[in-house]
Amino acid sequence: MRTDNDNTVVSSRPPARFKLAATVAVVIAIAVVAAGLWSRKSNAEQLQSTADERGQPSVALVSPQPLTEGGLELPARIEAWSRAPIYARVSGYLKRWNVDIGGKVKAGQQLAEIETPDLDQQLMQAKAELATARSNAALAASTAKRWQGLLESDSVSKQEVDERTGDMTAKQSQVTALQANVDRIEALKRFTQLTAPFDGVVTARNTDVGALINIGGAPGSELFVVSDTRKLRVYVNVPQRQVAQVRAGGKAVLTVPERPGQRFAATVQSTSQAINTASGAMLVQLAVDNDKDELLPGGFATVRFDGAAPASAIAQASGQVNGQVNGQANLQANAAVSLPPGAVIINKDGVQVATVDASNRVKLRKVTIARDMGTRIELGGGLTAADRVIANPPDGIADGDVVRVAQPAAAPGSAASAKGRT
The missing domain is CATH 1.20.5 (Single alpha-helices involved in coiled-coils or other helix-helix interfaces)
Incomplete structure (x- = not known):
């Protein structure tokens, strides 16, 4: 203060x-x-x-899809049950043909006729030579007989009789040879008539009236092709991994692209019982009835072996040997699943897929490819349907990497998209 x-x-x-x-x-x-x-x-x-x-790279996930039980679907080709290319056995000119492509024929029915003027002259010459030889043989036989009579009266020597007898035998042998030549030419003459070897359908005609015909047997030189299409053979190459699933007598379903929606029953006839070193597959032959001519020989088809044992069943059987508990584990671990091709990593470490755990860390898993189905790849083991797999793994991804999982876009019309519009 x-x-x-x-x-x-x-x-x-x-x-x-x-x-x-x-x-x-x-x-x-x-x-x-x-x-x-x-x-x-x-x-x-x-x-x-x-x-x-x-x-952190952003990745999209895909879930492995379990395969349908008991399905093994493979491409195949269809062939006629019997197929006979008809070649020319004599040279000449085609005189006429009687059946065109698509025509049904019976065994022995004439397909065409060939004119053979050269062969006709050869046959006339052979017959003339045969007639001369027969005359000579008849003269030699009568001469030998007379000399035999002279020998009894000691008018001739035995040496001279033997010479006449030998000449007779030689002339008779010449007759036999010339007769065989005539028979050969007549047999060739019968080949001027081209006939069907069995009941079937003419599937090719590669000649016409007046065409020059040459003797041939090379592929592409056949004049006609006759095929038996009442029953067809189906050939399919089964990969080595699936050969144990196919047995003779098993049933299959056949489909062809020109008849969508139709299914044809086929039966496994036989297997080659060997793996082709070039393709790594075993050739399997099936038979299918074609009474209505709905299937075409030479075409491609798809065969599904409905009776084939699925991979999961094989895994389950293996697990039952080791015990019920192990069987369930093996069934879950070895169940066959499929992925898009882009999810598979192939490098120096083999075949792998990149999975993501609950903490978004990457784990590379080794897998085995059982079958490449084009848009999907079947895996024989190493993955289950519950795994979270990266759809397109980025280059250089490694174990332990942390990634950011991209949320999938909401489907049109879903609740999420409706909420976004409001």
Whole structure:
């Protein structure tokens, strides 16, 4: 306190409003500083989070799909039960043909006739030579007989009789040879008539009236082709992994592209019982009835062996040998599943797929490819339907990498998409 000249007491303390203003200013300054520090920390954390997210590759997941039980589907080709290319055995000119392609024929029915003027002259010459030889043989036989009579009266020597007898034998042998030549030419003459070897359908005609015909047997030189299409053979190459699933007498279903929706029953006739070293597959022959002529020989088809044992059944049988508990485990681990081709990694470490665990860490799993079905790849083991598989693994992905799982887009018309529109 201080005293003025008039003895008035004056206080030295500042007014209370000044103290309040100073306090407010200090609080504001502290708030501004705190806000700046918090903002910088938040921005730093956001930048760090953004950097971490950008450092983690974004991946899409796909679930392995279990295969349908008991299905083994393979491409095949169809062939006629019997197929006979008809070649020319004599040279000449085609005189006429009687059956065109698509015509049904019976065994022995004439298909065409060949004119053979050269062969006709050869036959006439052979017959003339045979007639001369027969005359000579008849003269030699009568001469030998007369010399035998002269020998009894000792008019000739035995040497001379033997010479006449030998000449007779030689002339008779010549007759036999010339007769065989005539028979040969007559047999060739019968080949001027081209006939069907069995009941069937003419599937090819590669000649016409007046065409020059040459003796041939090379592929492509056949004049006609007759095929028995009442029953067809189906050939399919079964990969080595599935050969144990196909047995003679087993049933299969055949489908062809020109008749969508139709299924034809086929039966396994036989197997080659050997693996082709070039294709790594075993040739299997099936038979299918074609009474209605709905299937075409020479075409391609798809065969499904419905009676084939699935991979899961084989795994289950293996597990039953080792015990019920192990059997269930093996069944789950070895059940056949399929993936898109892009999910499979093939490198120096073999065939792998990249799976993601609950903490979004990558785990590379070794698998085995059982069959390539084009749009899907069947895996023989190493994966289950519950695994989360990366659809298209990025290059250089390794065990333990952390990835960011991209959420799949909502399907049109779903609840999520409807919510987004509202």
